[in-house]
Amino acid sequence: MDSALSSPPSPGDPAGASAAGGSIYLEDKPQTLVKLLVAGPFGVGKTTFIRSLSETAPLHTEEVMTQTGALVDNLAGVRDKTTTTVAIDFGRLTLPGDLVLYMFGTPGQRRFRPLWQDIARGALGALVLADTRRLADSFEVMDMIEEAGLRYAVAVNSFPDSPSHHPDTLRDHLDLHPDTPLVVCDARSRDQSADALIALVGHVLEVLDQQQKDDSTPGRQHGRQQPQETA
Numbered sequence: 227m228d229s230a231l232s233s234p235p236s237p238g239d240p241a242g243a244s245a246a247g248g249s250i251y252l253e254d255k256p257q258t259l260v261k262l263l264v265a266g267p268f269g270v271g272k273t274t275f276i277r278s279l280s281e282t283a284p285l286h287t288e289e290v291m292t293q294t295g296a297l298v299d300n301l302a303g304v305r306d307k308t309t310t311t312v313a314i315d316f317g318r319l320t321l322p323g324d325l326v327l328y329m330f331g332t333p334g335q336r337r338f339r340p341l342w343q344d345i346a347r348g349a350l351g352a353l354v355l356a357d358t359r360r361l362a363d364s365f366e367v368m369d370m371i372e373e374a375g376l377r378y379a380v381a382v383n384s385f386p387d388s389p390s391h392h393p394d395t396l397r398d399h400l401d402l403h404p405d406t407p408l409v410v411c412d413a414r415s416r417d418q419s420a421d422a423l424i425a426l427v428g429h430v431l432e433v434l435d436q437q438q439k440d441d442s443t444p445g446r447q448h449g450r451q452q453p454q455e456t457a
């Protein structure tokens with residue numbers, strides 16, 4: 227597993243499939259299927275991220291935005307945006323080592339909580355996208371993820387006019403647990419997006435590994451939160 231995580235999938239050829247042009251069918255061999263969420267506030271780059279990484283033509287549910295939406299969604303930093311995702315994004319990425327990641331892009335606003343809870347079922351972890359121009363906008367989704375007991379990593383997307391901060395400052399602002407991975411990425415870059423997702427997968431697998439070790443320790447209590455099912 228480590229080897230799969232230490233070498234990001236080659237752009238355009240993760241495990242033999244080309245981005246957005248690969249076979250929609252998985253190879254006929256044992257593979258580990260993992261469901262992950264890509265979550266974050268309005269306009270932070272969720273659709274872009276999944277589009278950059280998916281080896282099959284990603285599913286998107288983009289619709290033209292209306293004036294009404296401006297009343298509820300913060301348009302700061304995304305003034306030129308003309309469409310928004312009205313349901314989910316979905317994409318797939320196969321990593322070397324027969325690990326198949328299913329990515330579900332979900333809105334981060336709390337008003338979508340019922341939808342969010344359905345999509346989150348069975349997920350192993352979540353990648354939270356954040357923008358330094360409006361870091362606090364990611365808090366709602368981080369809260370929902372924590373309430374759902376999911377492990378997560380944070381990817382700070384680089385937009386041209388986003389202020390850059392030292393990672394320690396970002397961690398402080400986001401109030402991250404020391405173990406929670408934080409990466410900076412440009413969601414339009416396949417390599418950088420892959421690195422962000424791999425940071426999440428590495429974190430989730432480490433946690434699961436530790437939990438398995440703890441569970442096999444004689445006399446250990448099982449009262450804490452259990453790992454999520456895989457898809």
Ligand SMILES: Nc1nc2c(ncn2[C@@H]2O[C@H](COP(=O)(O)OP(=O)(O)OP(=O)(O)O)[C@@H](O)[C@H]2O)c(=O)[nH]1
Binds near residue numbers: 312333
């Ligand atoms: N410079 C830069 N632009 C980005 C990045 N990620 C996304 N964008 C741009 O930001 C805009 C919004 O990106 P989307 O992928 O639509 O964001 P989203 O989170 O899916 O938006 P909603 O579904 O409406 O919540 C698009 O014009 C992207 O090209 C990034 O990392 N860097």
Ligand SMILES: [Mg+2]
Binds near residue numbers: 272273274310311315
């Ligand atoms: Mg979107």
